[in-house]
Amino acid sequence: MDGLVIQLQRQLVDYSTSLYKEGFLDDQFKQLQQLQDESNPDFVVEVVCLFFEDSERLLSELSKTLSQQNVDFKKVDAHVHQLKGSSSSIGAQRVQRVCIAFRNYCEEQNNEGCLKSLQLVKHEFSLVKTKLEAMFKLEKQVLAAGGSIPMH
Amino acid sequence: MESCNCIEPQFPADELLMRYQYISDFFIALAYFSIPLELIYFVKKSAVFPYRWVLVQFGAFIVLCGATHLINLWTFTMHSRTVAVVMTAAKVLTAAVSCATALMLVHIIPDLLSVKTRELFLKNKAAELDREMGLIRTQEETGRHVRMLTHEIRSTLDRHTILRTTLIELGRTLALEECALWMPTRSGVELQLSYTLRHQNPVGFTVPIQLPVINQVFSTNRVVKISPTSPVARLRPSGKYMPGEVVAVRVPLLHLSNFQINDWPELSTKRYALMVLMLPSDSARQWHVHELELVEVVADQVAVALSHAAILEESMRARDLLMEQNDALDRARREAETAVRARNDFLAVMNHEMRTPMHAIIALSSLLQETELTPEQRLMVETILKSSNLLATLINDVLDLSRLEDGSLQLDIGRFDLHGLFKEVLNLIQPIASVKKLFLTLSLSSDLPEYAIGDEKRLMQIMLNVVGNAVKFSREGGISIVAFVAKSESLRDPRAPDFFPVPSDNHFYLRVQVKDTGSGISPQDIPKLFTKFAQSQSLTKNSCGSGLGLAICKRFVNLMDGHIWLESDGLGKGCTAIFMVKLGLCGHSNEAKLQFVSRPPANPMLTNFPGLKVLVMDDNGVSRMVTKGLLVHLGCDVTTVSSGDECLRVVSNEHKVVFMDVSVPGIDIYEVAVRIHEKFSKRRDRPLIVALTGNTDRVTKESWLRVGMDGVILKPVSVDKMRSVLSELLDHRVLLEVQ
Numbered sequence: 066m067d068g069l070v071i072q073l074q075r076q077l078v079d080y081s082t083s084l085y086k087e088g089f090l091d092d093q094f095k096q097l098q099q100l101q102d103e104s105n106p107d108f109v110v111e112v113v114c115l116f117f118e119d120s121e122r123l124l125s126e127l128s129k130t131l132s133q134q135n136v137d138f139k140k141v142d143a144h145v146h147q148l149k150g151s152s153s154s155i156g157a158q159r160v161q162r163v164c165i166a167f168r169n170y171c172e173e174q175n176n177e178g179c180l181k182s183l184q185l186v187k188h189e190f191s192l193v194k195t196k197l198e199a200m201f202k203l204e205k206q207v208l209a210a211g212g213s214i215p216m217h
Numbered sequence: 218m219e220s221c222n223c224i225e226p227q228f229p230a231d232e233l234l235m236r237y238q239y240i241s242d243f244f245i246a247l248a249y250f251s252i253p254l255e256l257i258y259f260v261k262k263s264a265v266f267p268y269r270w271v272l273v274q275f276g277a278f279i280v281l282c283g284a285t286h287l288i289n290l291w292t293f294t295m296h297s298r299t300v301a302v303v304m305t306a307a308k309v310l311t312a313a314v315s316c317a318t319a320l321m322l323v324h325i326i327p328d329l330l331s332v333k334t335r336e337l338f339l340k341n342k343a344a345e346l347d348r349e350m351g352l353i354r355t356q357e358e359t360g361r362h363v364r365m366l367t368h369e370i371r372s373t374l375d376r377h378t379i380l381r382t383t384l385i386e387l388g389r390t391l392a393l394e395e396c397a398l399w400m401p402t403r404s405g406v407e408l409q410l411s412y413t414l415r416h417q418n419p420v421g422f423t424v425p426i427q428l429p430v431i432n433q434v435f436s437t438n439r440v441v442k443i444s445p446t447s448p449v450a451r452l453r454p455s456g457k458y459m460p461g462e463v464v465a466v467r468v469p470l471l472h473l474s475n476f477q478i479n480d481w482p483e484l485s486t487k488r489y490a491l492m493v494l495m496l497p498s499d500s501a502r503q504w505h506v507h508e509l510e511l512v513e514v515v516a517d518q519v520a521v522a523l524s525h526a527a528i529l530e531e532s533m534r535a536r537d538l539l540m541e542q543n544d545a546l547d548r549a550r551r552e553a554e555t556a557v558r559a560r561n562d563f564l565a566v567m568n569h570e571m572r573t574p575m576h577a578i579i580a581l582s583s584l585l586q587e588t589e590l591t592p593e594q595r596l597m598v599e600t601i602l603k604s605s606n607l608l609a610t611l612i613n614d615v616l617d618l619s620r621l622e623d624g625s626l627q628l629d630i631g632r633f634d635l636h637g638l639f640k641e642v643l644n645l646i647q648p649i650a651s652v653k654k655l656f657l658t659l660s661l662s663s664d665l666p667e668y669a670i671g672d673e674k675r676l677m678q679i680m681l682n683v684v685g686n687a688v689k690f691s692r693e694g695g696i697s698i699v700a701f702v703a704k705s706e707s708l709r710d711p712r713a714p715d716f717f718p719v720p721s722d723n724h725f726y727l728r729v730q731v732k733d734t735g736s737g738i739s740p741q742d743i744p745k746l747f748t749k750f751a752q753s754q755s756l757t758k759n760s761c762g763s764g765l766g767l768a769i770c771k772r773f774v775n776l777m778d779g780h781i782w783l784e785s786d787g788l789g790k791g792c793t794a795i796f797m798v799k800l801g802l803c804g805h806s807n808e809a810k811l812q813f814v815s816r817p818p819a820n821p822m823l824t825n826f827p828g829l830k831v832l833v834m835d836d837n838g839v840s841r842m843v844t845k846g847l848l849v850h851l852g853c854d855v856t857t858v859s860s861g862d863e864c865l866r867v868v869s870n871e872h873k874v875v876f877m878d879v880s881v882p883g884i885d886i887y888e889v890a891v892r893i894h895e896k897f898s899k900r901r902d903r904p905l906i907v908a909l910t911g912n913t914d915r916v917t918k919e920s921w922l923r924v925g926m927d928g929v930i931l932k933p934v935s936v937d938k939m940r941s942v943l944s945e946l947l948d949h950r951v952l953l954e955v956q
Contacts, residue, residue, distance in 0.1 A: 093933040097843065100850040100936065108846050116839045150878075151839035153911070153933060 070212035077203045078215055084200065089193050093156030098214075113197055116155050120190055123148045127183055131176070141179060142171040148186070160189045239293060242286045249283025271325055278318045281311035359507045362390045366511075367518045376526045380412050383519050387494065388414045391508055394461055394498060398468070399449060399491040401426060408449070408491055424448045430465075435489050440466045440509045440516075449493050461496030462504050466512055468492055469520045492516060564616070571612055573891060576924050578605045580887045583920030602920075609923060617769060628776055632803060633673035635727075636661060639700060642680045646696075650688050656695035664702050666725070670801030675773045679781075680729070682766045683794045687733035690792070694734025703728040703797055724799050726779070732793045738785040746783055747771045774798055825852040826943055830871050832904065833857045834864040834889070835878035840932075844876060844909070847939050861889040870897060872904040874946060876930075879908045879921070887924040894925050905946050909934065 084090045101108040123144050130141050149164035151157075163185045170178030204214055253276035260272055288304045366386045370379050384396045395415055399408040402423065408431065410422040424431070430447045443450060445460040467489040494512060496502050582602045590598060643659050650657045687696045703726040738746070747767050774781040779798035785791065831853045835841040841857050848855045856872070858864045868875060875893065879886045890906050897903035905927040921929050930942055 092935070096933065096935050097846070100846045102850065105846065105849065112839065112842050112846065115842055119838050147837055150837040154837070154840035154843040156933070 070207065070210045073203065073207045073210055074212055074215050077200070077207055080200055080203060084196055088158050089196055091156045091158040093153065095156070097155060110201060112155055113201075116151050116157070117194055119151055120148060120160075123151075124183075124187055124190065127186075131179055131183060136174075136176055136179070138171050138174050138179075142168060145171060157190075157193050160186065160193055163189050235293060239290060242289050246283040246287040246290075249279050249286060253277075253279050271321060274314065274318050274321060278311070278314045281307060281314050285311050355507055359511050363511055363514050363518075366390065366515050370515075370518055370522050371525075374526045374529050376523060379519065379522045379526060383492075383515065384412055384414045387512070387515060391494070391496075391511070393494055393496060395493075395495040397449075397493045399424070399493070401470070401488050401490065405488065411490075431491060434465045434491060435467050438467065438513070440464045440504075440512050442504065443493075445495070449491060450495065461498045461500060461502065463493060463495045464504055464509065464512065465491055465493045466516045468516045468523075470523060492519075567612070568616060572609075575605060575609045575612060576887055576891060579609060579920050580924050606923070614766075614769060628672035628675060630670060630672060630801070632668055632670050634667065635665065635669040635800075636667050638673060638677055638680070639698070642677065642684060643698075645681065646684050646688060649685075650696065653688065653691070655688060655691055655693070658695065658697045660697070660699045662699075662701035665700055665727070666702075666802060668803040669725075669727070670803060671777065671798070672773075676777075676798065679770045679773050679796065679798075682770045683729075683731050683781075683796065686766065687731050687735065687792070687794065691733045691735030694791075696734075697732045699730045699732075701728055702726065722802075724801055726797050727800050728795070728797045730793055730795045732791065734791045737788045737790040737792050738783065739788050740785070743783055743785065747781075770796075826947070827852045829853045829873055829943070829947075831855055832864065832868055832872045832875045833878075834859070834861070834875065835909070836860060837878065840878060844878075844934070847934060847936060848876075850936060851940055851943065853943075861886070864889055865892050865896070868893060868896070868904060870904070874905045874907060874943070876907050876909055877926075878932075879910045887921075890925040907942070907946065 081090070085094075097109050097112060127141060127144050127148075130137060130144070145164050145167045149161055149168065152160035152164060163182060167179065167182035167186060170182055207214060256272055256276055260269060285304070285307045288300070288307050291300050292304060366383070369382045369386050373379055373382065380398055384398065387393060388396045393414065395413065397410060397414070398412040400411040401407070402409050406426055407423040408426050428448065430443055430449065434441045434443065441464065443463050443465045445451075445463045447463075449465065450463045468491070470488040470490055492512075496504065579602065582598055582605060585598050586595070586602065639659055639661060643657060647657055684696060684698065771781055774796050777798040777800070779796060781794070781796035784793045784795065829852070831848055833841060833844050833848065833855055835844060835857070836859050838859075841859065845855045845857055856867060858867050864875070864877070877886055877889065886908070893906060894903065906925065907928040907930055908921045908926045909930050909932055910921070911932045928942065928946060930938070934942075
C-alpha cells in the first residue's frame with residue numbers, strides 16, 4: 066500500500082510541476098492550495114469549480130455578443146475583464162495572458178482580433194480545465210490510497 | 218383824788234399851747250393812721266413786694282403810735298382811770314411793737330440794699346444783650362443774603378448765568394453802583410473785562426495782569442480796598458464828585474486737577490479772576506465789615522459753582538464720546554460676528570464640497586495616466602495631477618488650520634517609534650539636502666525613549682515643516698537636529714514666559730532643536746513668523762508655501778501642550794528652531810490601546826487575526842472567493858459584497874478593514890471610499906479601506922491614497938502578504954508601502 070501512495074504522490078507532483086512549467090498555473094494556485102486546511106478542506110476544488118462555471122458563462126456571453134451585427138465592445142471588454150480577473154485569481158496564467166491580448170483588441174475595436182482571441186481563450190480554457198480535472202482526480206486517488214497531498 | 222397822777226397844767230395861760238399840742242397830736246394821729254392805710258393800699262396794688270410781714274409790722278407800729286397819740290388827747294383833761302389804763306396798754310403795746318420793728322429792720326435793710334444792686338446788675342446785662350442782639354441780627358441778615366445769593370448762583374450750571382447772577386444779586390443786596398468781573402485771557406497775561414452790572418455787553422477792556430494793585434488783590438483771599446482811580450476800577454465815566462469806595466476780591470478759577478488729596482485748592486490753583494465792587498458815589502456809605510465778609514463768601518461760592526459747571530461740561534463731553542465709541546464698538550462686533558459666521562459657513566461648504574471634486578480630479582487624472590497617451594497628453598495630465606495635488610494639500614492645510622482654530626481637531630494618540638520617526642524625517646529630507654549640498658546631522662540623546670505615545674503623524678508634520686524650512690532657507694552649510702528629554706530646569710524658558718510645563722510620571726517633554734546655517738531672521742520678524750499668511754519681505758523670493766506651515770506647526774505644538782519658538786542672531790547668521798512637546802511614556806498599561814504588537818523587526822508578526830471583522834468588495838465571483846478564503850485562512854470573520862452600493866449598505870463600524878477590488882474601471886470605487894469616510898466621521902470608528910489592484914503604477918497608488926484609501930495591495934495577494942498587510946494596517950492604521 067505504501068508504495069502505491071508514494072507512486073501516486075510522485076505522479077501528482079510530476080503532473081503539477083509540469084502544469085507550472087508549461088505555464089498553465091502560476092504561483093497564485095500555490096497560494097490557493099495553502100489556504101486549504103482542516104476548516105476548509107475543499108477550498109481549492111470549490112474555487113476551481115466556481116471558476117469553471119463562471120468562465121463558461123462568460124465565454125458563452127462573449128460568443129453571443131461578438132456574433133451580433135453591431136458589436137458592443139464595451140460589453141465585450143467588461144466580460145473579458147471579468148474573465149481575466151477570475152483566471153488571475155486562481156492562477157490560470159495562460160488564460161489570463163490571452164485575456165490581456167483580448168482586451169487590447171477590444172480597445173482597438175478590432176472585431177477580427179476579438180474573434181480570434183475568443184477562440185484562443187476558449188482553447189486555453191478547455192485545456193486548463195482538463196488539466197485541473199485530471200489533477201483533482203489524481204489527488205482523490207492519493208487521498209483514497211491513504212496518503213496526503215504533498216505541499217510545494 | 219389827792220394823789221392823782223394826772224398831769225396838772227402848770228401854766229393856765231398856756232391854753233393856747235395846749236390847744237396847739239392838741240391839734241398836733243390829732244394830726245399826728247391822723248397821719249399815723251393814714252400811712253399804714255396808704256401802705257396797705259399800695260401793697261395790695263403791687264403783688265411783688267416781698268416783705269409784707271414787715272409792712273404789717275410797720276403798720277402795726279404806726280397804728281399803735283397813732284393810737285397812743287390819739288389817746289393822749291384825752292389825757293389833757295381830767296380823765297378816768299380807764300383812760301389811763303387804756304393809755305398804758307397802748308403805750309406798752311406800742312413799745313413792744315416798735316422794739317420788734319427795730320430789730321426786724323436790722324435784718325431787712327441789707328436785703329433791701331442788695332435788691333438795688335441786683336437791679337443795677339440786671340440793667341447792665343440787659344443793655345449788653347441788646348447789643349449782642351443787634352450784632353446777631355446783622356449777621357443773620359448777612360447770612361440770609363449770602364444764602365440767597367448762593368442759591369441764585371448755584372441754581373444754574375451755565376457759567377455765564379452764574380457770573381451774571383452773581384453780579385446782579387450782589388448789586389442788589391449791597392446796593393452797589395457798579396460791579397465788574399475781570400477774567401484772565403487765554404494767554405494769562407491780561408485781564409479782560411468780561412461782565413459788568415450796568416452794561417450788558419462790555420467792550421473788551423484789558424489790563425495787564427502784572428499790575429501791583431492786581432497782585433495785591435491776588436495775594437490774599439480777603440477783600441481788599443483799592444483806590445477808585447486804579448485801572449480796574451475805572452469803569453464809570455468820571456464826572457462824579459466823589460466816587461464811592463471800591464473793593465476788589467479774587468475769585469479762584471478751579472480745575473479738576475487742582476484738587477489734590479493733601480493740598481488745599483489755594484495752594485495749587487494759579488488762575489484768578491478779579492471782582493470789583495463799587496459803592497454808589499455821592500453817598501457817604503462806607504464798607505462795613507459784614508458786607509466785606511459777604512463779598513468774600515460770595516467770591517468763594519462763585520469759584521465752586523464755576524468749577525461744578527466746568528466739571529459738568531467735561532463729563533457731558535466724555536459721556537458723549539463714550540456713547541459714540543460704544544456705538545462704534547457695537548457695530549464692529551456685529552461685523553466681526555457676521556464675518557465669523559460667514560467664514561464658518563464657507564468652511565462648512567468647503568469641507569465637503571471642495572474635497573469631492575478634488576478627489577474626482579485627482580482620481581480621474583491618475584486613471585487617465587494609466588491609459589495610452591501621447592507624450593504631450595501625458596505631460597498635460599501630469600501637470601494637472603501635480604497642480605491638483607498641490608491644491609489638495611493646500612485645501613487640507615487650510616481646513617486643518619481652521620479646524621485647529623475651532624478646536625475641533627483632535628490628536629490621534631497612539632504608540633509610535635520615536636527614534637524611527639526621526640530617522641524617517643532624515644530620510645525624507647536627505648535627498649533635498651544633498652541636492653543643495655547641505656549636510657544633515659541627527660543627534661538623539663541617550664535618555665530619549667525609543668517609543669512614545671502621541672500623534673505620530675502630526676509630530677512628523679511638525680518635524681518636516683521645521684526641518685524643511687531650515688533646508689529651504691539655507692544655501693550652504695548644514696542642518697543639525699538635536700533631540701533630547703527636557704529636564705525641569707530647561708523646561709522653563711525665559712523667552713517663553715507663558716509656558717508652564719508640568720512634568721509628571723506618565724509624560725515627558727521632548728525637546729528638539731534644529732539649527733541651520735542659513736539666512737537667519739531679523740529680530741523684528743520673529744513674532745510675525747507664526748502668524749498665518751504673513752511672510753517677511755526677505756523670505757518671499759524663496760518661499761513657495763502659503764505661509765501656513767509654521768502657523769499650523771504652532772497649533773499642533775500647542776495641542777501637544779508644548780511650545781515652539783525661533784531664535785536667530787540676525788540676518789545671515791542662521792536660525793535655530795526649538796520646540797518642546799509633551800509625549801506619553803510607554804510601558805504603562807493604560808496607554809496600550811492597541812491589541813497588536815508594533816513593528817520593530819525583532820518582534821514576530823502575529824499569524825492570526827482571530828475574529829477580525831472584514832468586508833470584501835469584489836464584483837468578480839472567483840476573485841471574491843479567493844480573497845475570502847485567504848482572509849478566512851488568517852482567522853478573519855469575512856463578509857463579502859459584490860457592488861459599491863451593497864458595500865455601503867453593509868459596512869458598519871464593526872468592520873475593521875474593507876478590501877475593495879478596484880480593477881473595475883469606473884468611479885464607483887473612490888465614491889464608495891468617500892462615502893465610507895463620511896459615514897464614519899470619527900477616525901477611530903472608520904474601517905480601514907484597502908484597495909486591491911492589479912496596477913503597478915506608483916502614481917496610481919498615491920492617487921488611491923489621496924482618494925481616502927488607507928493602503929493599496931497589488932494582486933495577486935499571497936497569504937504572507939495578506940498577513941503582513943493586516944499586521945501593518947492594524948498597527949499603524951496606514952500602509953506606508955505598497956505591498
